[in-house]
Amino acid sequence: MNRAILSKQINKEMIEELKNDTQALLSFLQNQNDGTIVYILEKLGRLESGYSKEPLLNLLNNQNENIRALSLKNLAKMSDVSLLSVFVKYASNDKSTEVKREAVSAVGRLRNEKAIPILIKFLTDSDPKVVMQAIRGLLVFANRPGIKQELKKLLNHPNELIKEVINKEVNGFSYKSNSTQKHDEFSAFLKNTVVQGDVQEILKYVPDESIHLTFTSPPYYNARDYSIYQSYEEYLNFLEKVFKEVHRITKEGRFFVLNTSPIIIPRISRAHASKRYPIPYDIHPLLVKMGWEFIDDIVWVKPEASVKNRNAGFLQHRKPLGYKPNAVSEMLMVYRKKTDKLLDWNIHQYSWDKVKKSKVLDEYETTNIWRIDPTFDRIHSAVFPIELCNRVVRFYSFVGDLIFDPFAGSGTLGRAAINLDRHFFLTEKEAKYINRIKEELYKGNNLFSPKNNQPRFLDIKTFIPLSKEKI
Numbered sequence: 001m002n003r004a005i006l007s008k009q010i011n012k013e014m015i016e017e018l019k020n021d022t023q024a025l026l027s028f029l030q031n032q033n034d035g036t037i038v039y040i041l042e043k044l045g046r047l048e049s050g051y052s053k054e055p056l057l058n059l060l061n062n063q064n065e066n067i068r069a070l071s072l073k074n075l076a077k078m079s080d081v082s083l084l085s086v087f088v089k090y091a092s093n094d095k096s097t098e099v100k101r102e103a104v105s106a107v108g109r110l111r112n113e114k115a116i117p118i119l120i121k122f123l124t125d126s127d128p129k130v131v132m133q134a135i136r137g138l139l140v141f142a143n144r145p146g147i148k149q150e151l152k153k154l155l156n157h158p159n160e161l162i163k164e165v166i167n168k169e170v171n172g173f174s175y176k177s178n179s180t181q182k183h184d185e186f187s188a189f190l191k192n193t194v195v196q197g198d199v200q201e202i203l204k205y206v207p208d209e210s211i212h213l214t215f216t217s218p219p220y221y222n223a224r225d226y227s228i229y230q231s232y233e234e235y236l237n238f239l240e241k242v243f244k245e246v247h248r249i250t251k252e253g254r255f256f257v258l259n260t261s262p263i264i265i266p267r268i269s270r271a272h273a274s275k276r277y278p279i280p281y282d283i284h285p286l287l288v289k290m291g292w293e294f295i296d297d298i299v300w301v302k303p304e305a306s307v308k309n310r311n312a313g314f315l316q317h318r319k320p321l322g323y324k325p326n327a328v329s330e331m332l333m334v335y336r337k338k339t340d341k342l343l344d345w346n347i348h349q350y351s352w353d354k355v356k357k358s359k360v361l362d363e364y365e366t367t368n369i370w371r372i373d374p375t376f377d378r379i380h381s382a383v384f385p386i387e388l389c390n391r392v393v394r395f396y397s398f399v400g401d402l403i404f405d406p407f408a409g410s411g412t413l414g415r416a417a418i419n420l421d422r423h424f425f426l427t428e429k430e431a432k433y434i435n436r437i438k439e440e441l442y443k444g445n446n447l448f449s450p451k452n453n454q455p456r457f458l459d460i461k462t463f464i465p466l467s468k469e470k471i
């Protein structure tokens with residue numbers, strides 16, 4: 001029976017009545033199928049310590065592991081130490097890992113010191129989730145002598161989540177900041193600055209932890225005239241170097257949004273095959289290794305009519321293996337500079353007023369599929385649609401922040417930053433695109449009214465002394 005029908009038949013009042021009448025609940029449960037029992041167990045809500053345990057204890061003998069696990073979960077709500085031996089029995093002997101996890105969690109939820117040796121024993125369980133539950137239970141007693149010592153033994157646990165939790169508990173925050181600047185501030189010499197040159201050269205002069213958000217679309221691999229590399233390996237090495245620097249200049253816990261997509265190098269003749277390069281998937285492991293934490297993948301979807309048609313052949317012959325879908329998507333991979341601090345820490349670095357001004361209060365896209373038309377530009381062949389930049393800027397930065405694009409192209413990100421009360425720092429190597437950026441940024445002629453907000457256009461020679469004086 002589906003849940004919508006069940007919810008009509010078994011309403012809240014009925015569950016409350018059954019909860020208060022043990023006999024009625026026992027006989028009701030006897031005649032129900034597994035789906036209904038699970039439904040009731042999920043809806044039992046609060047259970048006071050005086051509540052009759054019998055119906056739930058009965059269900060611990062049920063064949064269905066889901067029912068046993070949910071029964072343990074409900075029994076745990078009663079905070080009744082006399083249940084400890086029941087929990088230990090299921091934690092030690094049940095063949096279902098789901099039930100074991102729930103039982104160890106129930107032991108921990110007792111918050112009773114009798115549970116300590118049992119929880120310590122489960123720290124060596126082979127199921128990382130069981131270990132995690134045991135850790136959670138023990139953290140309540142973290143200040144007792146010996147407990148930290150037991151937890152420390154897990155510092156080299158093979159499971160990365162366990163290692164992370166233990167490391168934070170035992171050693172505290174591990175992020176070492178190299179900056180004395182406040183989190184919501186940045187060096188004035190970067191403000192609304194466009195530097196022409198090779199980004200690798202320019203970034204040498206940008207201090208650690210200067211940037212609040214980077215959003216970029218790197219040059220393609222040999223797909224367009226501005227991107228010529230000897231090999232795919234050389235291309236990936238280049239991006240790796242740049243993104244390492246982006247990591248260094250990003251503030252603690254802040255975001256990097258990377259727009260890429262697989263590209264295709266057409267065949268040289270009918271006797272050869274074309275080759276497809278999965279750029280997002282090849283860059284991803286490099287980013288994680290250098291200290292970016294993967295947060296989300298957003299798919300930018302364009303109308304089919306706006307992309308190259310690859311279907312002509314298959315449309316005719318319809319033979320398997322020759323299927324070539326039209327590539328209407330690009331990836332926006334969202335990363336955060338790895339830290340053990342939570343997002344709340346970042347938010348708390350801002351005044352209430354700034355947080356309030358930065359809130360996204362109107363309608364917004366709730367899924368990771370962003371349908372946005374591409375923008376075509378007479379000068380630059382691969383520009384960001386402004387809507388794409390607007391979303392990234394609003395979702396991942398605060399007003400007054402410094403937003404960076406190392407491969408600025410026509411500077412769309414700079415325009416979005418200014419329109420949304422942020423500041424930009426852009427680097428771009430081609431002179432013709434720098435001129436395009438000038439046009440872009442002066443489009444709305446009142447945008448830069450305050451003098452200290454005027455964009456400045458520098459080359460690397462004029463940028464270096466400013467970076468030294470930090471003005």
Ligand SMILES: C[S@@+](CC[C@H](N)C(=O)[O-])C[C@H]1O[C@@H](n2cnc3c(N)ncnc32)[C@H](O)[C@@H]1O
Pocket residue numbers: 197198199200216217218219220226380382383384385406407408409410411412413427428429430433
């Ligand atoms: C895909 S385009 C970016 C387009 C941009 N998102 C926009 O909205 O116009 C990549 C840009 O990176 C620039 N670029 C390539 N290698 C560079 C380098 N080493 N340093 C700085 N810019 C570079 C190219 O000239 C090109 O304009």
